[in-house]
Amino acid sequence: MKTTVIGILGSRLDHQGLGKRRHSRWRPSVGILMHPDFPVDEFVLIHHADEAELAGITLRDMHELAPNTRLTSHVVNYSNPWDFGEVYSQLHDFTRQYRFDPEQNHYYVHITTGTHVAQICLFLLTEANYIPGKLLQTSPSKESTQGTLQIIDLDLSRYDQIASRFEREAQEGMAYLKGGIDTRNPAFNAMIAQLEQVSIRSAAPILLTGATGVGKSRLAKRIYALKKQRGQVSGKLVEVNCATLRGDNAMSALFGHVKGAFTGALTARTGLLREADKGLLFLDEIGELGLDEQAMLLRAIEDKVFTPFGSDKETSSDFQLIAGTNRDLFQRVRDGKFREDLLARINLWTYELPGLRHRLEDLEANIEYELQQFTRKVGHKVSFNKAAREQYLAFAQTPAATWRANFRDLNSSITRMATLANGGRITEESVTEEIRRLRYDWGSFQEAAASNNSDSVLREFVATEVLETIDHFDRVQLAEVIRVCRTAKSLADAGRSLFNVSRTQRASANDSHRLRVYLQKYGLTFQQLT
Template sequence: MKNVVIGFLGTKLDMGRKRRWRPTPGLATNGQFHIDRLEILFDREYDRLAHRVRSEVEAASPGTEVLLRDFDLADPWDFQEVYGKLFDFARAYGFDEDRERYHVHLTTGTHVAQICWFLLTESRHIPARLIQTGPPGPGESAPRLDIIDLDLSRYNALQQRFDQLSRAYSDQLKGGIETRNAAYNALIDRIELVASASDEPILLLGETGTGKTELAERIHALKLDRRRVKGRMVHVNCATLRGPDAMAALFGQRRGHTGVAGSERNGLLREADGGVLFLDEVDELGLGEQAVLLHAIESGRFYPLGSDHEVSSRFRILSGASRDLRALGAAGAFRPDLLARLGMWSFRLPPMRERREDIEPNLAFELARAERQLGTRVGFNTDARARYLTFASDPATAWPGNFRDFGASVRRLCTLAPRGRITRSMVEEEIATLVTDWGTATSDADQRLVRDLLGEAAGDVDPFDVVQLAHVLRICRQSPSLSAAGRSLFAASRSRKSTQNDADRLRKYLARFGLAWGAL
């Protein structure tokens, strides 16, 4: 791997008028540190000195390539100017960490430049180590070269630039939507900090349609910007990893496994090498698939089907789940060791009913997206917009598919809009369609849940009781204990009771239908 050093031309030290040792030429004479490429940033006012230093370095170290880069500064002591230009330099530089190891030479340049170098390397905008050189000590022939660690926490003025960048990254994670929900915004800020600073797995929890997949894609884009990954994101739908093809899909296979030419495949884990593996619907994985996936995640090594040789793949892990993995683990449906591995950082995305204030900005986002997809600008009539927002924001509006349902609804309106205008009658028709579809889907789901548990006895349950019983059953399945389920179900009425034995109340309710906690 090649060593690359980037640093400023020392307009005083490299001139060499007061002392024989000069830091930039001295880099080439350090016998223990070979430099394959030296990149010198210099002001054109010192062009003659820059070319002289380059000649000296090339003479002292013929194997070192020296590049001179124009870097004019009106005021090298101005923090804003120096940091801004170095930041732009870093963003435009094509770092290749697989082939080159980067170093920043701190000895030359102003103190302001040294501080800016430190901040850019600490934030990994420049993926480099910091080095500092010095004149030879007593009895030494070669200049000193040290890796340094500066504590620059007191320079808080420059932190504002990072705060602005952090806000930009948070906006990126929100897809550019100007969300208003304080809890959601705080959650995104926390995810931004974790995704920028950590390579540990991230688990995104939330109901269907809360935006787990879109957020995973944005986290991957953020990690690319912060140079924490280089490869693409491989999306794995864990609900499809069933049967004999699951292992081949994950780990790949060789022709020897089937004996059929053209049956070779790399596998999803190999495709994710250097990037991100997104395990969508990880709560749908079977126990067998969980076991083999855990080993591959922990070791980064696995055997493709039909191969006698291990292959390796290094990737970052993102996971998404609609159900509570801890409850699944308690029920024996999810391996605790895999949960511990995937859930280093766990974030719950709130459903749409907890983010009513974000409906209006999401409407603007969906309209802009529809415009890009349809190639036509679409807008609401004033009365139509007011009616739609009133319906969408009403606490009685279920939105069972959350923002996925919402986005589909807006796209239908945009597609059917005559001359790019959504009318009040169109909104009323869409509302009626949503209410009908939700009512049918909810009724069917409730009946199916009750029938699965009660069997033929479900036919004896009144339709009125089916809705309530189905809700109770869902709460029970999501809760770790009978008492916890009781506290959730009787939260409003328990304060008015002389005794607060929620578990007993729930036990008696279930007994009315011949059900016991263990059966759930």
């Protein structure tokens, strides 16, 4: 491996006079080549256009000292050496022009010479791996003119103390995103671990998916708080449920409007995107946005500019987007209700939050969290007695506990029991009553779903005028018969399944005939259904 040093000419430290006296003084750039235990194959000297004469003298002295070292120069020409943006830009241009080959070279960036601004820029370019190397710091020595040198490796993973600190910060960030809940679900914990890294390293859109009540809004708020804590955002969190936005109101709410843009627009409106400048915009239920709003949102994400409703002038807003949805956005694209280009833009970091039924190992920790939140709200502690807790946990993990609204159901359930807990203790009686209520609520949804499903099946095969003459009892029965027929291999197979008990009590079981007669009653045939 060869050794390459990149450094900036020091207009004062590398000068030390133009006569022979300069050879008796420490000059940082020249001194690097005096170290026998640090042979340099190439030295790239960056200097300002106004320093050509000093650069020439320095390079000649370096050649005389180390004739086998390849010496090259790179000229910069910033007008103000203390203008951070200008200096960084030109040094960044150097890193793009120079052909780095880390497989064949060790690179060292000399940060002793140059202005403090230039030194900081070189550090940042090395830290960001634009220069794939290590830092080199030199200092004078009383013993010789070569001075001393110190190598600084920016690979922080090599330093146990720093690495452990980063690991500790990552763990703290994960705990913050989980609200302090000690979750045990492996898939959920892995998702949060990656989301913690993405939250503090990226300003790209994040898409949170999952059923109603899985905690998308709560997680978005925690992501914002974490980014605010780490200095990633300075603006505020702006959140809106897109399902509440319709027509002109959607355009106005999101992008603002000018006075007189439409009837009733008596004053100008800033808009949510502008309010989220330097902050975070959370658009919940983004799948409900209209196509026109989607088009403007895409441009605002990509270009950071948009046009308020009724205006002919653009405005800007630098925000990060977090989108939430319980819809299948890919299906919405296929249905023509969501823009494919917008989905591609917000689908960079997508996280599906699992429902409570898929995180039952986290149930007990979330129950404790809900009790703590209730205690904080009302000002006195509420808890289960042992038997009541065991009773509630046992039911909560049975198939009967559907947790249809996920953590919202859990929150409501704990709130009811805690509110009615005399003396701050939730008893078996309270749990029994709560279980009865949950069974009723969830059962009502299931019955409605079954009824709706039956009607949709019947309307597919039975004329509306015929359907209106059939009792609800007969509708449910007919819908089940149709379902069995549609999955059966033959009429006889369907008959055996439907008459599985009564056929054993007959001397001669003619299942096909019985089923055919039943279907004819409603003007149906087995062939129609299959």
